[in-house]
Amino acid sequence: MRAQEASELGERIAALVQSGRLGEAYELLAPVLAQRTPFPLLGRIGEVIGAEPLEAACPERSRRVNGFLDIIAAERTEGGWVVIGTALGRQLDRDLAGAFARCRHYIIAADVWYAADILGERVPGPALVAHFQPALALLAPWRQDDNRWVRRAVGVAVHFWAKRV
DSSP: OOOHHHHHHHHHHHHHHHHTOHHHHHHHHHHHSSSSHHHHHHHHHHHHHSSSSSTTTHHHHHHHHHHHHHHHHHHHHHHHHHHHHHHHHHHTTTHHHHHHHHHHHHHHHOSSHHHHHHHHHHHHHHHHHSHHHHHHHHHHGGGSSSSHHHHHHHHHHHHHHHHHH
C-alpha cells in the first residue's frame, strides 16, 4: 500500500462512518490491520477519520466517529491503536479535553505498553507541543492515575514534547 492508497482508503472508510455504516467501514480496515502495515500509512487513514466534525458542529457524526474508534479498539490490534491515536490527534484543536479523555479510555482498554506509547505519541505529546498550558493541566492528573499505562503515557508525551521544542 502506498501513501495515496492509504489516504483514499481512509476517505472510503470515513464516508462509511459518516453514513453510519460502521461495520462496513471496519470490514475495509480489518485487512490492513491484519497485516504489517507501516505506521505512517495507518496514520494517513486515521487522519482522515479524525478530521470529522465533533460535538458542537455535528453531534451525530461525532458519535459515529467515536463509535468507530471503539470498534477498532475492541479488536486490540497494534495498528488499530495507531489509527485511533492519529484520529484523536486530529481532534485536539477542536476538543482538547475530549481527546484526552478518549485517549485515557483507550490506554486503559488496551492494557499493554505499546498502546500506551502509540497513543501517548499521538495525543498528549502533540497536545503539549501545540497547546502547552491547557495540555499540561489535562495531563497532570495522569501522573497519579491508578493505571500504570496511563502513567507511562505521561513520560511518552513529555519525551515527544522535548524532542519537538
